[in-house]
Amino acid sequence: MTSTDVLVIGAGLAGLSAARDLEAGGASVTVLEARARVGGRVEQVELPDGRRVQLGGEVVGDAHTSYLGLVADLGLTLVPSYVVEPGAITRQVPEAVDVGPWPSWLTEPDIASYEHVEAALQKVVAGIDPADPFASPDLHRLDQLSVGDFLRDNGATAAVLRAFDLVHLSLADGSIERQSMFAYARKQAVGGGTAAYDVAEWENQRVAEGSATVALRMAAGLADVRLSTPVSRVRVATGGCAVTTTAGEELTADAVVLAVPAGPARDLDITGVSDERLTSLRRQRHAWAAKFVAAYDRPFWRDAGQNALAESEGVLGSTWPQQEGVLSALVPPERYAVFAATDPQTRTAEALAQAAQLYGEPALAPLQTWTRLWGTDPWTQGYVTSWRPGDVEAVGPLHGTHEPPFYVCGSDQWVAGYMEGAVRTGRAAAAAALSQR
Ligand SMILES: Cc1cc2nc3c(=O)[nH]c(=O)nc-3n(C[C@H](O)[C@H](O)[C@H](O)COP(=O)(O)OP(=O)(O)OC[C@H]3O[C@@H](n4cnc5c(N)ncnc54)[C@H](O)[C@@H]3O)c2cc1C
Numbered sequence: 360m361t362s363t364d365v366l367v368i369g370a371g372l373a374g375l376s377a378a379r380d381l382e383a384g385g386a387s388v389t390v391l392e393a394r395a396r397v398g399g400r401v402e403q404v405e406l407p408d409g410r411r412v413q414l415g416g417e418v419v420g421d422a423h424t425s426y427l428g429l430v431a432d433l434g435l436t437l438v439p440s441y442v443v444e445p446g447a448i449t450r451q452v453p454e455a456v457d458v459g460p461w462p463s464w465l466t467e468p469d470i471a472s473y474e475h476v477e478a479a480l481q482k483v484v485a486g487i488d489p490a491d492p493f494a495s496p497d498l499h500r501l502d503q504l505s506v507g508d509f510l511r512d513n514g515a516t517a518a519v520l521r522a523f524d525l526v527h528l529s530l531a532d533g534s535i536e537r538q539s540m541f542a543y544a545r546k547q548a549v550g551g552g553t554a555a556y557d558v559a560e561w562e563n564q565r566v567a568e569g570s571a572t573v574a575l576r577m578a579a580g581l582a583d584v585r586l587s588t589p590v591s592r593v594r595v596a597t598g599g600c601a602v603t604t605t606a607g608e609e610l611t612a613d614a615v616v617l618a619v620p621a622g623p624a625r626d627l628d629i630t631g632v633s634d635e636r637l638t639s640l641r642r643q644r645h646a647w648a649a650k651f652v653a654a655y656d657r658p659f660w661r662d663a664g665q666n667a668l669a670e671s672e673g674v675l676g677s678t679w680p681q682q683e684g685v686l687s688a689l690v691p692p693e694r695y696a697v698f699a700a701t702d703p704q705t706r707t708a709e710a711l712a713q714a715a716q717l718y719g720e721p722a723l724a725p726l727q728t729w730t731r732l733w734g735t736d737p738w739t740q741g742y743v744t745s746w747r748p749g750d751v752e753a754v755g756p757l758h759g760t761h762e763p764p765f766y767v768c769g770s771d772q773w774v775a776g777y778m779e780g781a782v783r784t785g786r787a788a789a790a791a792a793l794s795q796r
Pocket of ligand 1 (some may be wrong): 369399771
């Protein structure tokens with residue numbers, strides 16, 4: 360039996376940043392990771408020409424201060440993301456492919472309606488204190504409401520509803536009809552307080568060395584990271600915690616940091632923490648998404664004045680330029696079943712055919728493609744946290760809190776998934792655990 364001060368379960372950005380701070384604070388730490396690699400939802404592969412291609416999380420924004428600080432500490436480089444790509448955005452619906460700021464199916468009255476609902480959204484966002492969301496007097500009403508209902512209540516036209524849903528297909532975090540208005544507004548409030556999803560706050564930067572390099576660099580500095588070691592059971596007690604791996608090994612520690620996504624967390628047999636906490640943890644859910652990436656020898660989309668950014672009602676809900684000549688795409692939850700249920704060769708051909716509808720024939724001839732079915736990966740079971748109407752209250756104020764010697768972190772313990780959530784909660788869990796020593 361191995362004993363250590365703290366056992367960290369999961370070597371994603373959350374578990375690794377918790378372990379890093381714990382070690383820096385003088386604790387002995389063992390990290391247990393199910394997969395044969397670290398990084399979790401950040402993962403990269405390298406092309407023969409040296410380009411590092413991201414198959415998971417990629418971009419961050421100005422509001423992601425914990426992540427940005429960590430990147431600086433690790434000596435890595437931040438560069439502008441796709442926001443500097445020249446050209447115009449493309450929107451694809453079955454009846455039209457439009458290049459330019461507004462799609463052809465949005466009329467002048469629709470644009471006026473869009474601006475009206477944006478102003479209404481802004482008022483809701485301003486009423487939420489991101490530091491204390493559960494104190495919001497309107498929590499119950501807004502959490503019961505879907506974003507779609509809120510928009511309809513504020514007079515959104517059918518085309519405006521469609522435009523909002525298109526954005527959500529592109530973000531792959533679930534339709535506006537299945538998203539809590541409170542969760543939606545809280546996310547904007549945390550990002551900095553504007554009504555719509557603000558790219559500068561959420562997506563304007565990326566790590567030049569590759570976002571998965573952040574995880575690899577943290578892991579390289581840690582004393583004890585055990586790969587291919589899935590955990591099945593956690594027993595928590597103030598006199599000593601015990602963690603059992605699926606291979607039957609038992610490890611003991613003074614404290615446990617749980618740093619796995621909502622789905623894998625539900626699969627664990629956890630005892631010694633309150634029923635309220637387990638109920639809260641297990642009530643979380645994920646939006647299921649897949650990522651499709653195609654690498655080309657050059658950014659051919661520029662030839663037609665396009666920036667490779669697209670929002671679409673097709674199986675690929677969005678595309679964006681990951682880096683020079685590399686096209687990223689997300690398959691949203693609403694399209695996941697049809698994508699995952701298709702043989703790999705056919706779904707690749709269909710994804711490339713959609714890219715060709717967006718950007719022309721050169722899209723059909725990539726150097727290489729990759730598909731990552733994150734939704735049905737046993738160690739992720741999703742993509743980012745999903746908050747359906749009623750979920751914020753059901754998960755409740757225990758969300759993102761700890762029950763020493765049991766600590767939780769991970770992007771699901773923040774407002775909306777994202778790498779910032781992983782790093783922020785990982786560091787907070789380490790600080791909380793160190794304060795108890
Ligand atoms: C396709 C995709 C695109 C994304 N794009 C962005 C983006 O552009 N910007 C952004 O900010 N965020 C993005 N995200 C979200 C972001 O990547 C994640 O929120 C973040 O990386 C999660 O980190 P984490 O440590 O909380 O969880 P994870 O990275 O999921 O790490 C959890 C770890 O726990 C391990 N584990 C699970 N179960 C067990 C077990 N039983 N025993 C031991 N180990 C276990 C897993 O293998 C994994 O390594 C994206 C995610 C995906 C999937």
